[in-house]
Amino acid sequence: MPAGTVIVGTGQAGFQTAASLRAEGYLEPITLIGEEPHIPYQRPPLSKGFLMGKQDTESIELRPGAFYHDHQINLIAGRRIAAIECAERRVRLAAGGRLPYDALVLAVGARNRTLSIPGADLDGVLYLRSLEESIVIKERLAEAEEIVVIGGGFIGLELAAAARSLGKAVTVIEALPRLMPRVVAPVISDFFRELHTSRGVNVLCGCAVSEISGAHGRRKNLRHRRLCRSSQSICRRARPARIRSKCRRSGTMRRRGNRRPQRVLLRAAVVLDRPIRDQAADGGAFRRI
Amino acid sequence: MPKVIYVSANGAAREVEVPVGMTVMAAALKNGVDGILAECGGVCMCSTCHVYVDEKFFSKLPPAKDTEEAVLDIAAEERQPTSRLSCQIKVTEDLDGLIVRLPEKQR
Numbered sequence: 001m002p003a004g005t006v007i008v009g010t011g012q013a014g015f016q017t018a019a020s021l022r023a024e025g026y027l028e029p030i031t032l033i034g035e036e037p038h039i040p041y042q043r044p045p046l047s048k049g050f051l052m053g054k055q056d057t058e059s060i061e062l063r064p065g066a067f068y069h070d071h072q073i074n075l076i077a078g079r080r081i082a083a084i085e086c087a088e089r090r091v092r093l094a095a096g097g098r099l100p101y102d103a104l105v106l107a108v109g110a111r112n113r114t115l116s117i118p119g120a121d122l123d124g125v126l127y128l129r130s131l132e133e134s135i136v137i138k139e140r141l142a143e144a145e146e147i148v149v150i151g152g153g154f155i156g157l158e159l160a161a162a163a164r165s166l167g168k169a170v171t172v173i174e175a176l177p178r179l180m181p182r183v184v185a186p187v188i189s190d191f192f193r194e195l196h197t198s199r200g201v202n203v204l205c206g207c208a209v210s211e212i213s214g215a216h217g218r219r220k221n222l223r224h225r226r227l228c229r230s231s232q233s234i235c236r237r238a239r240p241a242r243i244r245s246k247c248r249r250s251g252t253m254r255r256r257g258n259r260r261p262q263r264v265l266l267r268a269a270v271v272l273d274r275p276i277r278d279q280a281a282d283g284g285a286f287r288r289i
Numbered sequence: 290m291p292k293v294i295y296v297s298a299n300g301a302a303r304e305v306e307v308p309v310g311m312t313v314m315a316a317a318l319k320n321g322v323d324g325i326l327a328e329c330g331g332v333c334m335c336s337t338c339h340v341y342v343d344e345k346f347f348s349k350l351p352p353a354k355d356t357e358e359a360v361l362d363i364a365a366e367e368r369q370p371t372s373r374l375s376c377q378i379k380v381t382e383d384l385d386g387l388i389v390r391l392p393e394k395q396r
Contacts, residue, residue, distance in 0.1 A: 016328075023323075042330040060330075064319050 002028045003100040006091055008081050009107035010034030012042065015062050017105050022071045030073045031099055033091075037078035038131055039065055046134035047158040051141065052165065057131065115150075119212030126264045128159065137264055145169060149264055150209055152179040157192065159264060160201050171202040178205055291385035295322045298393040309382060313375035313389060314338040324391035331376035333357055337395040338375040339364040343388035347371040350378060366392035 005021065007014045010032055018032045032040075040062045049055040068075040082094040090100040112129045114120070126137055137159075141147070147163050149156045152174030164170045172179075178189035179196075193203050290306040293313055297303070307316040317325040317338075326337035333356050342350065350373065353361070357377050361368050375389060 044330060044332070059315070062318075062330075064321075067321055070321055 003089070003102045004029030004031070005103045005105060006031045006033065006099050006101035007105040007107060008033055008091065009105075009109055010036055010038075010040045010075070010077060011107060011109045012040070012062065013109070014105070014107035015040035017107060018073045019063070019067075019071070022073065028102070031076060031101075032068070032073055033076040033079055033081065033093075033099070035078065035080040036130060036132075039063075039068070039075060039077060041131055043129075046131060047128060047155045048162050050131075050134055051138050051159065051162045053138075060131075115209075115212075117209060117211055119214065122212055122214045124214070125212060128155065128264060141166060141168065147171075147264055148173060152176075152203065152205065154180060154183070157196060160196060161199070164196075164199055164201050169202075170200075171204065172196065173207050173209055174203070174205045175208045176205065179203070291380050291382055291387070293380060293384075294386070294388045295324070296388060296390045297324050298391055307380040309380055311380055313340065313378040313380060313387070315376075316380065317375065322391075324395070325375060326395045327376060328396070329376075333360055333374060333377055336360045336364040336374065339366065339368075339392055339395060340373055340375045340378075340389035341369055341392070342371045342373050342378075343390070344371055346384060346387050347373075349383060353377065364392070365394050365396045 005018075005026070005028065007017050007030065011034070014032055014034060018030050021030055034040075038057070041057070041060045042062060045055045045060045050060060067073075080094040081091050083092040084104065085092060085098070088100075089102070089104075090098045091104065092098050112127045114127070115125065119125070124140070126140065127133055128137060141163060146169040148171045149160045149163075150173050152172045156172060156174075157179065160170045160172045174181075178186060179192050180189055184192075193205070196203055290308060293305050293307050293316060295303045295305065295317060303320075303322055305316055305320045305322065307313070311319075312331060314325055314327050314331050316322075318327055325340070327335075328337045329335035331338070333354075339361065347370075353373060354377070357374050360374060361372050364372065373389075378384075378387075378389075380387070
């Protein structure tokens with residue numbers, strides 16, 4: 001019996017590979033394996049409809065569970081591949097066991113970059129990429145009043161819009177001088193900046209976050225609460241010594257090809273490179289919002 | 290529960306019960322109806338859920354929005370007067386018995 005095709009990664013690409021193979025008449029075994037503990041789902045709703053409660057885990061499934069059985073796709077969710085043993089044409093699972101293959105498809109996707117600034121490990125500093133992470137953000141959003149989104153790309157802005165429409169005070173911090181700079185022209189960046197601003201989102205461009213301050217752990221003490229104000233109030237309150245001054249120039253911020261991480265800060269406070277009121281005063285790059 | 294009848298390009302019909310409020314696209318995926326791909330997940334972006342709505346029902350549908358009109362223009366199979374994107378058709382009691390024909394290809 002042929003070993004067939006093993007597809008590593010249960011995202012849209014891995015799923016579609018399996019579905020297309022069957023649709024095009026491939027008859028040999030197909031194994032679709034990935035570390036996420038869910039059947040393949042759509043990621044786009046995670047930053048909008050899912051957070052808003054308009055879609056749930058079932059409605060974002062790319063296909064219902066029966067699809068995999070009906071199409072003889074062996075779906076193994078929640079398992080991580082530890083190694084590819086090319087010579088033997090098989091993959092080794094982290095939990096033990098091996099899967100032979102005739103063809104191997106790697107559809108493992110990208111990973112968020114993690115923050116490496118002081119305070120990045122504080123409670124309330126969250127990342128968004130997976131369904132698990134979106135579930136946590138949704139839960140935390142319910143009780144958060146003010147949130148800061150680091151990254152003014154598509155996903156960050158979608159998340160900001162979702163949080164804003166839930167009535168939260170929202171600040172978006174983008175390191176480059178304008179929103180979505182890698183994917184749209186300046187005129188479109190301007191349009192969306194206006195749009196988000198008109199809906200009450202505080203948009204800061206050309207700003208790099210250098211530190212996040214707040215209490216460690218999940219304990220919510222007074223100091224923690226006080227620090228859980230918006231970035232604006234923190235910046236006003238912070239002593240000058242605590243505010244790092246290293247506003248970076250455009251073009252030096254990001255390595256190309258990296259998927260931009262989306263970080264959501266709930267309850268932790270962000271210390272900007274410069275106080276917001278100073279940024280507003282200097283006119284050029286910043287506007288008073 | 291309203292029924293929707295999907296007729297494939299080769300004439301095979303498949304009847305599906307669809308809860309009110311669910312889209313014709315989502316019901317197709319949920320019930321394993323071949324011929325609707327819905328690559329964008331139902332957000333009116335890709336045209337791979339293109340259907341030809343039976344004429345009896347076409348006038349019962351709310352008119353297509355501008356974005357749907359634009360996306361229909363890029364459908365893989367030729368657009369016809371009753372072409373719609375099934376992700377934009379929400380099933381109502383009034384649409385019970387809705388017949389949609391599926392194009393031969395979606396991309």
